[in-house]
Amino acid sequence: EVRLVESGGGLVQPGRSLRLSCTTSGFTFGGYIMSWVRQAPGKGLEWVGFIRSKAYGGTTEYAASVKGRFAISRDDSENIAYLQMDNLKTEDTAVYYCCRTQNEGGSYQNPYDYWGQGTLVTVSS
Amino acid sequence: EIVLTQSPGTLSLSPGERATLSCRASQSVRSRYLAWYQQKPGQAPRLLIYDASSRATGIPDRFSGSGSETDFTLTISRLEPEDFAVYYCHQYGSSLTFGGGTKVEIK
Numbered sequence: 001e002v003r004l005v006e007s008g009g010g011l012v013q014p015g016r017s018l019r020l021s022c023t024t025s026g027f028t029f030g031g032y033i034m035s036w037v038r039q040a041p042g043k044g045l046e047w048v049g050f051i052r053s054k055a056y057g058g059t060t061e062y063a064a065s066v067k068g069r070f071a072i073s074r075d076d077s078e079n080i081a082y083l084q085m086d087n088l089k090t091e092d093t094a095v096y097y098c099c100r101t102q103n104e105g106g107s108y109q110n111p112y113d114y115w116g117q118g119t120l121v122t123v124s125s
Numbered sequence: 126e127i128v129l130t131q132s133p134g135t136l137s138l139s140p141g142e143r144a145t146l147s148c149r150a151s152q153s154v155r156s157r158y159l160a161w162y163q164q165k166p167g168q169a170p171r172l173l174i175y176d177a178s179s180r181a182t183g184i185p186d187r188f189s190g191s192g193s194e195t196d197f198t199l200t201i202s203r204l205e206p207e208d209f210a211v212y213y214c215h216q217y218g219s220s221l222t223f224g225g226g227t228k229v230e231i232k
Contacts, residue, residue: 108217
């Protein structure tokens with residue numbers, strides 16, 4: 001059974017940092033692009049970024065709203081993806097979901113077939 | 126960036142009725158790379174349709190997707206009580222964007 005479990009959310013002050021983790025099981029983690037999607041309270045979904053598999057360079061792509069502040073990494077030995085969030089702003093307040101792309105490989109052009117339950121990040125003074 | 130506009134914002138229907146949800150893209154969506162998700166309160170989104178018209182694993186056949194280029198539709202042939210939720214479209218052909226959602230509520 002495929003499982004994705006996010007952790008690390010909480011209350012943080014503007015300008016501070018937070019790291020989220022996505023612990024996975026039930027599939028060959030290293031072969032998949034892993035993504036982060038967020039949802040502000042009462043709002044829609046917003047793509048945050050993704051990381052390719054090591055076989056495709058482990059490169060990352062980010063939404064313009066977080067580029068330069070957020071960084072995604074992965075530990076294939078532990079089957080965990082991370083989202084490092086620096087210089088947080090109040091508008092980053094959201095539930096953050098970790099997602100798996102549907103197919104193995106290097107193409108981001110796939111839907112998200114598995115999602116974690118999400119972790120809430122609240123940025124407030 | 127491709128902007129996805131979903132309409133209507135809210136759809137009020139009764140169980141057993143047909144639901145038709147629209148997703149319009151600001152530019153042509155490459156290779157029909159468009160998906161639909163269902164989200165219920167307090168839950169993560171669930172993949173329903175991908176590549177515009179392919180049903181995801183375990184999705185009932187009352188859900189169907191159609192469309193191409195800039196106009197896409199999700200149809201629920203006969204609404205079941207568990208289908209009342211928010212639905213999002215998502216294009217993954219050119220970068221990644223989501224629509225604003227359509228809420229299907231009980232009339």
